[in-house]
Amino acid sequence: MKTTSIMIVGVGGQGTLLASKLLGNVLIGAGYDVKLSEVHGMSQRGGSVVTYVRYGDKVYSPIVDQGEADYILSFEILESARWISYLKKGGKLITNTQKTWPMPVITGAMAYPEGIVEKLSAMADVQAVDALALAEQAGSPKAVNVVLIGVLSRHMDFPEEAWIKAIEETVPPKFLEMNKKAFQLGRNA
């Protein structure tokens, strides 16, 4: 099987790393060669963050380049605009509609662009979800990551049990029920 590429993008502190770990566990469980790549360091302090996830029979490069991503899972709408050029023609963008202001917008140097979802929808196959609202409905705003994984799961060919198992392996038992709920809300969004 040829290599499939997924990018998870967002803002430092949004829990993108847990999402990639969860996804990685599903892919390994399915027996694929998997590569995950992330950049630590400066990006954690509220900066733009990106994780690359690639799987197939044999994966070489750990990174995804422009025009190569089969899926982009975005935690913040401005980040979707930033990374859209990485989406393959015919790829799918799943985006949270949440807005987090970056410093140039806070200082007034730039405006937060309007109408991003509409513009992106004209460019590519986009599913926009208010993941924050669904996470709150599940019990915690922190569950945005698992909601979005739920949305992604719908588009990928793995049985639901595989995702549930990966959630059980990755989240602390205390938060398991809440995260399972968040996953279902995303999956059915």
Added chain:
Amino acid sequence: MKKLMLGNQAVARGLYEAGCRFVSSYPGTPSTEITEQAALYDEIYAEWAPNEKVAAESAVGASLAGARSFCAMKHVGFNVAADPLFTASYTGVNGGLVVCVADDPGMHSSQNEQDSRHYAIAAKLPMLEPSDSRECRDFVKAAYEISETFDTPAVLRTCTRVAHSQCQVELFDREEHALKTYERNPQKYVAAPANAVKRHIEVEKRMDALRAFAETTPLNRVEMGDTTLGFVTSGTCYLYVKEAFPEASVVKLGLVNPLPVQLLKDFAEKVDRLIVVEELDGVIENHLRANGIRVDGGKDLFGCLGELSQNKLRRAMGEALPAFDAYDEAVPGRPPVMCPGCPHRGLFTVLSKLKLTVLGDIGCYTLGSGAPLNAVDSVLCMGASIGMAHGYTKVLGQEAARRSVAVIGDSTFMHSGITGVVNLAYNKSIATVLVLDNSITGMTGHQQNPTTGLTLQNEPTYPIKVEDICRAAGIERVRVVDPQDMAATEAAIKEEIAADAPSVIIVRRPCALLKYVKAKPALSIDPEKCKGCKSCMKIGCPAIRFSDKKASIDATICVGCGLCEQMCKFGAFERKEGK
């Protein structure tokens, strides 16, 4: 059993499996997790040293004592550790000694992108370069074999993409290695001229032996495919080559110093076009050229800036790129910022207000250079702030000393600020130093350091006080302020810059992300009272927004530090008790 592992985790696994007993390092992205992970194995003693030089010297001592020992650092850390390591090349080892250096092409979190392969060549040390986590583990083991067989420290070179990428790694058992007996041998271990002259001969013999080894070791691999195109490459670049040109012939170098010249000559003869793919400098390329091997493309195609990728390779080789659409409007950047509640914010707000010349240093407080604070004039390397402030004020005199300060974090002070302070007292400086003591090494993700009173394993230890060190060094004007109280901080700075003596202000408040620092209820802004003056926006807090002529607070990230409240002249901020 197989496990998904970061490159750094896999290096630690390699240490465990290779029977390593001793690890001493100083944190630095992207090398930090190696030592944190190594500390999780009971069989390995691991510690944070105050800097890379001490870490390397400790590892050399552990090797002398007969243990397989190790030390990790980021690329610029090798600059600090270079002195002991260049001569350890002459003395050789007893127990195997492996040093890991993590380069950062693309400067994801570094102040330069130096290529550490030059060090291996200059210090005459063997250097291994893994491509992924699996090889990280395997190459650590190979490096110990090389170290002990050839009586040399061995260097493992990683980079951000190797250190912070994950793939599955099979787990093996630990091989125990008994301590090698230490036998006194001054001719080998005392690097005085008479001995070192003889040791240098040994070093050159060793390099000859390693050159022969390089020709046959499985660390280097020839993959013959389509012979119209042949690549010579190593590390992550190998992965980009395989991704973009799966049919081509490839030499994958696992040992990048010394190089297997004969193997490369033979390969060059078999392929029509020979391309060298390496990030940063043309080290392999130059070596091939120096040995009369034809190179048909290298730095002329790829340049020496930043990281490579499969697309960069395709583009440089004139191949088609995947199609894509870019967003056609300017997207505001999202630079990293000080966290909500960061204790550095109060100090930099004051520095920005006073418009002082700030000789900065490296740590989270480097973020004080960004908008809207814009309060830093220089950042060079760890510890440089103090030396630079000394030189700056010596040349420009009293007026400049009254308008400038050095700014340095607690971990950076312990790393290489102490000698700078000694110099201030010794050479009659009138500079002012602010030590930003947030009780942790913040930038690299919260490592303990000699000021925190805890070891790498979180065991209590002696907490060194910055004020004690400064006083002992001969600084008479030493005081402590809390940056949360901006008025008091401002007053203290004004007094100390006015003094015609060297002074140190310890600006002390723990990092907001430390577990024991509890967040307060989020603040809110009364829109009736907010006059839209934007005073609160000057602190550059990511939790404060401004729209429709009013400021408002993002309650999901506000930690209630109240710095913004101190900026407001209209009493518009409210604090709801009980959260």
